[in-house]
Amino acid sequence: MATSEPSSDSLQAEFLKNNAQFAADFPDGNLPMPPARHALVLACMDARLHVEKVLGIKNGACHCVRNAGGRASDDALRSIAISQRLLGTKEVHIVHHTDCGMLTFTNEQLASKIKEDLGVDVGDRDFLPFANLEKSVLDDIRTVSESPFVAPGTQVHGYIYEVETGKLRVVG
Amino acid sequence: MATSEPSSDSLQAEFLKNNAQFAADFPDGNLPMPPARHALVLACMDARLHVEKVLGIKNGACHCVRNAGGRASDDALRSIAISQRLLGTKEVHIVHHTDCGMLTFTNEQLASKIKEDLGVDVGDRDFLPFANLEKSVLDDIRTVSESPFVAPGTQVHGYIYEVETGKLRVVG
Numbered sequence: 001m002a003t004s005e006p007s008s009d010s011l012q013a014e015f016l017k018n019n020a021q022f023a024a025d026f027p028d029g030n031l032p033m034p035p036a037r038h039a040l041v042l043a044c045m046d047a048r049l050h051v052e053k054v055l056g057i058k059n060g061a062c063h064c065v066r067n068a069g070g071r072a073s074d075d076a077l078r079s080i081a082i083s084q085r086l087l088g089t090k091e092v093h094i095v096h097h098t099d100c101g102m103l104t105f106t107n108e109q110l111a112s113k114i115k116e117d118l119g120v121d122v123g124d125r126d127f128l129p130f131a132n133l134e135k136s137v138l139d140d141i142r143t144v145s146e147s148p149f150v151a152p153g154t155q156v157h158g159y160i161y162e163v164e165t166g167k168l169r170v171v172g
Numbered sequence: 173m174a175t176s177e178p179s180s181d182s183l184q185a186e187f188l189k190n191n192a193q194f195a196a197d198f199p200d201g202n203l204p205m206p207p208a209r210h211a212l213v214l215a216c217m218d219a220r221l222h223v224e225k226v227l228g229i230k231n232g233a234c235h236c237v238r239n240a241g242g243r244a245s246d247d248a249l250r251s252i253a254i255s256q257r258l259l260g261t262k263e264v265h266i267v268h269h270t271d272c273g274m275l276t277f278t279n280e281q282l283a284s285k286i287k288e289d290l291g292v293d294v295g296d297r298d299f300l301p302f303a304n305l306e307k308s309v310l311d312d313i314r315t316v317s318e319s320p321f322v323a324p325g326t327q328v329h330g331y332i333y334e335v336e337t338g339k340l341r342v343v344g
Binding site: 011012014015016017018019020021022023026028029030031033034035036037039040045046047048050052053054055056057059060061062063064065066067068073074075076078079081082083085086087091093099101102104105110113114117118120122125127128148149151152157159163164165166167168170 | 183184186187188189190191192193194195198200201202203205206207208209211212217218219220222224225226227228229231232233234235236237238239240245246247248250251253254255257258259263265271273274276277282285286289290292294297299300320321323324329331335336337338339340342
């Protein structure tokens with residue numbers, strides 16, 4: 001068994017071993033680049049949210065953008081613009097989740113911690129935390145819908161995933 | 173069978189149906205928020221790259237950040253900072269892939285297309301395309317390693333995933 005704090009080398013070795021098994025029986029070598037279902041999912045980076053499994057997404061079906069919180073950040077809008085303009089996606093599904101780390105801090109608290117731990121002054125940088133889960137989904141639906149980079153009329157759906165139950169519920 | 177261009181409503185209905193099956197037998201309701209393997213994966217949004225499956229990542233094991241290209245964008249660094257400072261991750265694994273859309277355009281071409289399709293002038297916005305796959309991985313390893321938001325000494329690993337074969341190869 002691995003020790004309780006496995007080294008980075010051991011995780012890389014694990015990934016490569018797992019991947020060798022995955023690639024040994026690989027049926028999907030001819031999938032095209034554009035997502036088959038013309039959709040993009042924007043979700044949190046949380047380790048308990050395996051997006052394709054939770055939503056039952058098939059290989060090649062949907063783009064998947066993830067970041068801390070599943071927020072409609074400027075960079076998420078960059079990804080959505082590329083997805084829509086070059087690869088034909090037409091709808092966005094936003095997934096936040098219960099017990100999210102973004103509910104546990106303020107910008108000021110994180111700035112203090114970065115200053116304390118790394119000696120770096122982040123100024124007034126917004127790390128996009130939120131205090132209300134439903135509101136964060138609704139805010140991000142609006143941000144995507146109103147972005148000039150996103151095609152007018154794009155359908156934007158919102159969800160909260162419950163890490164305690166595995167259930168997805170619709171928001172908005 | 174669905175028509176060739178399923179409506180957005182039908183995709184949402186599919187997600188909810190798939191999720192009901194997923195949640196019907198859900199064993200992981202008590203996983204803690206911090207990733208068990210103290211690691212974060214940064215990968216492309218490509219629809220053919222189901223990160224957890226390709227790397228064999230267990231539920232709760234690793235944060236997963238994804239964007240167009242799997243780039244070390246400012247927003248990816250935001251996510252890494254939150255992951256490291258608040259949730260204890262200590263290493264980063266960057267995954268780009270063959271046949272990536274980011275190899276197919278320049279900023280000027282995308283800016284022209286956005287202007288043509290949406291009537292919006294994006295100015296000199298950088299959409300982070302790249303012309304060389306190995307170099308893009310190496311560039312992003314360096315960007316993460318040198319970021320003041322990232323803990324000094326963080327191990328940063330790079331990979332290219334082959335969408336044609338399912339195989340992962342190490343870069344750098």
